[in-house]
Each structure stands twice: as structure tokens, then as C-alpha cells.
Amino acid sequence: MKAHLGIRLLLVDDEPHILQFLELGLINEGFDIRTAPDGLSALEIAAEFKPHVAILDIMMPGMDGFEVCRVLRDEEPDIAVIMLTAKDEVDDRVKGLSLGADDYMVKPFSFEELLARIQARLRNRFPGLLGEVRCGPFRIDGRRKEIRFRDSVLELSPTEYELLQYMVINHGLVLSKPMILDKVWGYDFGGEENIVEVYIRSLREKLGDKEHRIIRTLRGAGYRVDLL
Known part of the structure; x- marks a missing residue:
């Protein structure tokens, strides 16, 4: 509380x-x-x-x-x-x-x-209001713009940080590409939806998620983070 x-x-x-x-x-x-x-x-x-x-x-x-x-x-x-x-x-x-x-x-x-x-x-x-948030193996520190995974700090670009933060906080929910683009890149983003796939691939590499067990792809629906 x-x-x-x-x-x-x-x-x-x-x-x-x-x-x-x-x-x-x-x-x-x-x-x-x-x-x-x-x-x-x-x-x-x-x-x-x-x-x-x-x-x-x-x-x-x-x-x-x-x-x-x-x-x-x-x-x-x-x-x-x-x-x-x-x-x-x-x-x-x-x-x-x-x-x-x-x-x-x-x-x-x-x-x-x-x-x-x-x-x-x-x-x-308001990232400073909640302090550090723990979600399974993830710890998100909004004040430091830092995400730890299994006690190791992830080396993330600003966009990777925003994307992973959004997906982890909404873990268990299916997030479509348009939803991700709107929340991470902004509703006026004029680029291609495939940019999401590029960043998801990079995040999986940094998480060691070769089998896509953490960031899951749901064909035709989007992506979902599962906390292991």
C-alpha cells in the first residue's frame, strides 16, 4: 500500500x-x-x-x-x-x-x-512516484531509467527502455503493433510497423530469450511478456 x-x-x-x-x-x-x-x-x-x-x-x-x-x-x-x-x-x-x-x-x-x-x-x-517496480525477474527503476533482469542491468537504448518497460508493466496482456507504436513511438509516428519487430528482436537478444519464452509472438495479434 x-x-x-x-x-x-x-x-x-x-x-x-x-x-x-x-x-x-x-x-x-x-x-x-x-x-x-x-x-x-x-x-x-x-x-x-x-x-x-x-x-x-x-x-x-x-x-x-x-x-x-x-x-x-x-x-x-x-x-x-x-x-x-x-x-x-x-x-x-x-x-x-x-x-x-x-x-x-x-x-x-x-x-x-x-x-x-x-x-x-x-x-x-510520473515515473518517480512508484519508485522501483518489481515484476517477476524484472526490476524497473523509473528514476534512473534502468531495468534489471535477474539482477543484471540491461544495456538499453532509450527506445528499448520505453518498449521493455511498457511490455513488462503490461505483462500477460497481448499488445498489438499499433498499440506499441502509439505508446512507445507516439500516435503521430509515420514510420513502418516493422520497426517493432526490429526492437523486439534486439530485446530478445539482450534477454537471452532465444526460444521466445519471455517475449512471445502471437500470430496476427501481437506480443505478450510472460514472467518466468
């Missing part, structure tokens, strides 16, 4: 039972929580509370999550935004990401997955 002390989360949803469920779980993890039942209240709270992460439901009366995301991104450029929706629509994901959302989750979801995604967003935007 101590790892999350001082980290501020804003939860925005018009369904009271969802707010209560998330609030209780995240308070138990040590986060400082504020909740809002609608978009206007969320913006008022955010202006004073200055959250590190906002978790926004899309479908709300009045000001929807998309508009809240747009305003938050304009007023609080450092905030990380995770959007929630009851439907898995590609157009919604594209719209949310284009407005500055960092992540997107479809209801129903597990609390453990939400927690992992919050930690991933914090690691990307």
Missing part, C-alpha cells in the same frame, strides 16, 4: 455502485481518491485536487467522458486518462485516444487489470 501513498486518482461515473466499488478498492491500495458523478463536477474537483490519473466513464448525462477528457487534457496536460465504456467500439477508442486518453477499458473489467493499467500510466507519466 505504501507505494501508492500521495498518488491522487479522480473517479468519474454516474453509476454509484461502480464508484463505490472502485473507491473502496483503490483506497485499500493506498491511493488518495476523489469521486464525481458527472462531468461538470469532475472538472471542478480536478481544478482543486490536481489528480495524477482520471478514470472517466464515457456515457454520462450532460457532459460525456469525451468532453471531460478534452477539457482535462487542455487544463492539466500531465494528467493520465483512462476511459471506461460499456461497449467495445473501435470508433469510441479512436475518438478517446485522439482527444488525449492514455488507455481504454471495456466494462465489465477486473479490479486487478484496472490497477495494473493505473500503475502502467503512472509509470509512463
Whole structure:
């Protein structure tokens, strides 16, 4: 719990039972929580509370999550935004990401997955808040921009560091090439998707992962890190 002390989360949803469920779980993890039942209240709270992460439901009366995301991104450029929706629509994901959302989750979801995604967003935007993160044989030190594997420091380029950090923090999840390009290279990257394969190959060599047991390739889907 101590790892999350001082980290501020804003939860925005018009369904009271969802707010209560998330609030209780995240308070138990040590986060400082504020909740809002609608978009206007969320913006008022955010202006004073200055959250590190906002978790926004899309479908709300009045000001929807998309508009809240747009305003938050304009007023609080450092905030990380995770959007929630009851439907898995590609157009919604594209719209949310284009407005500055960092992540997107479809209801129903597990609390453990939400927690992992919050930690991933914090690691990307506020690397000093979590200190050192341990994931199986990996230790990620965001302050030193350093990753240890089985107690040995990996010699990584800045892009290799960002890629491996992203994949390890999201271990167990299948990450497609477009997802990786968006998170590591940026949504406006104009190069070829094959650049991901080049960096994956380099990381496997540095990890001694000849049999691809750590960074797995899932044909037609993407890549997944498995912690051994």
C-alpha cells in the first residue's frame, strides 16, 4: 500500500455502485481518491485536487467522458486518462485516444487489470512516484531509467527502455503493433510497423530469450511478456 501513498486518482461515473466499488478498492491500495458523478463536477474537483490519473466513464448525462477528457487534457496536460465504456467500439477508442486518453477499458473489467493499467500510466507519466517496480525477474527503476533482469542491468537504448518497460508493466496482456507504436513511438509516428519487430528482436537478444519464452509472438495479434 505504501507505494501508492500521495498518488491522487479522480473517479468519474454516474453509476454509484461502480464508484463505490472502485473507491473502496483503490483506497485499500493506498491511493488518495476523489469521486464525481458527472462531468461538470469532475472538472471542478480536478481544478482543486490536481489528480495524477482520471478514470472517466464515457456515457454520462450532460457532459460525456469525451468532453471531460478534452477539457482535462487542455487544463492539466500531465494528467493520465483512462476511459471506461460499456461497449467495445473501435470508433469510441479512436475518438478517446485522439482527444488525449492514455488507455481504454471495456466494462465489465477486473479490479486487478484496472490497477495494473493505473500503475502502467503512472509509470509512463510520473515515473518517480512508484519508485522501483518489481515484476517477476524484472526490476524497473523509473528514476534512473534502468531495468534489471535477474539482477543484471540491461544495456538499453532509450527506445528499448520505453518498449521493455511498457511490455513488462503490461505483462500477460497481448499488445498489438499499433498499440506499441502509439505508446512507445507516439500516435503521430509515420514510420513502418516493422520497426517493432526490429526492437523486439534486439530485446530478445539482450534477454537471452532465444526460444521466445519471455517475449512471445502471437500470430496476427501481437506480443505478450510472460514472467518466468
